Amino acid sequence: MPTRRCSAGARAVSAAALLTLATPFARADMPQMELNGNAEAGREIAMDRSKGNCIACHLIVGGESPGAIGPALIAIQPRFHTKEAVAKQVWDATVRNPEAVMPPFGKHEILTEQEFKDVVEFVWSL
């Protein structure tokens, strides 16, 4: 997959996708929150099968037996540019890509709000 450049185009794509997939359910949009989680706690969540289990699909440096379904979680900041962008992706990846396989960890309340913030902080640090 070609590297995405942060651009108005990318944002417009998200908007288009959002409109098409607009559900009446209000939680589709990520609520306002302070992204001030704890990265170490986030690492635990990322490796925990019963929580984020990010390692199941993503290579994470330091993680054991990673899956290879999603892209490796490295060079996150140059790829996502803002912590908020990372948060939105973890909240609901189908906004950016309607065919994304990644579960909507925020929207579907797979993680608690604190766990969500922690994992975002962790991913942002990768």
Added chain:
Amino acid sequence: MTIRRFAAGALTAVMLVALPITASWAAHRTDAEAAIATAKAANEKAAAAGIDTKETAAMIEQAQALLPARQYTKAIDIANQAQKEDEFAMSQAATAAEGQVAAELDREDAASEKVKAEEAIAAAEWARKKAASVGGEWRDTAKMIKDADTAVKTGEFDKALELATKAKHQGELGYAQAMAEADADFPSYMHPKQ
């Protein structure tokens, strides 16, 4: 007029003036009556509050009886003592009464917390059924509702409310998901490449 007669007159005059001014150390009948009146009022209040006032009432009577004998200071002392005892008893009773009211309020709060939790559980069950009706029920929803029910039974209303709210969200999300997926079909990546 002799000096003696003048001195005696002056002395009397001085005493007539000085004595009343400097006689505050000596209780007056009015002071005693005032003290007894205040003690009586406190006594009545205490009695009205359901306090046993026999002893203090007796003390007030005793003070009263001292008036004809002009033992005003002693009368005031006794009246004051009775008043103090009655007021203390009243303050004790007030705290207890407050405690009772507080306990009542707590019970009312708890009752309303319980109602809140039960309503949340009902809402969650409705949401679960709605999701189930379109084949979109999630795995854990029913168990969450069951756990919320158990929490109500053990008085853990906060926990019950939290679980029920989560379960309700699951029902809502499951329903929305099933509706959005109603036309699910071959995705773009499986289409033959042109």
Added chain:
Amino acid sequence: MRNTIAMLAAAGVVATLATPLLAATPAEEKDTFQTYFKARFPDVPFQEFANGSYAIDPIGRENWEAIEEFPPYETAIDNGHEMWDTPFANGKTYKDCFPDGPGIESRYPHWDKERGMVVTLPLAINECREANGEKPLKYLKGPIGDLLAYMAFESRGQVIDVQIPDDDPRAMEAYEKGKQVWFARRGQFNFSCASCHAANSGTTLRTEILSPALGHATHFPVYRSKWGEMGTLHRRFTGCFKQVRAKPYKPQGEEYRDLEYFLTYMSNGLELNGPGARK
């Protein structure tokens, strides 16, 4: 300029998603399905898809071939054979329900026009039992796995050829419903069957290789090491649903029968090779 193109491309993707494969017949859809997997795994001979991840995982295959020398489903086949031969309380046997013998797996699932429903082999087995005064067997595990193992073994080599009759639109409806179940996202994890078994077939979920959907219907019932016993196709459906945190449908209920109808149709042309052994 690039932004506009990106936008249009994305809009195109989204639009294509929104519209189903226009006016495609089930036969065309089956071709699309099979072509997709052949393209994804160009080195896998067609019939090898019946072996699931062992067709694409060399190490797993080695272990599997070793296991197949003393297959863990052999006892099940023997038990199933005994069940087949043992008369019911009323003296009749399974042969009275299935006069052509146990090797009839390729006749299922099929559309039953009279009853207006998809009939699967496990369903037919229980209907046979009940017609003869016997209690029905549980659909996920237990003795039904044994009987199915025997019948699957006796049916090995038969080519899957599920029909969707033209003269009953309800059959088409059942196929469409099954297709929708397969492609619909579900559960808290928002996965569809396609998420793992199409889009990510051949990739690893932790260390497990996800098997391609082509060939899924050929080798049930399956002895799964994880289960330590035989299990049916609907048991596997149930497990998958739970894994994506969806509440499973009823075993042999309408949804799973329709799903089996679609899924088996997609494997038309492959030979049956049950019972199977899996990790």
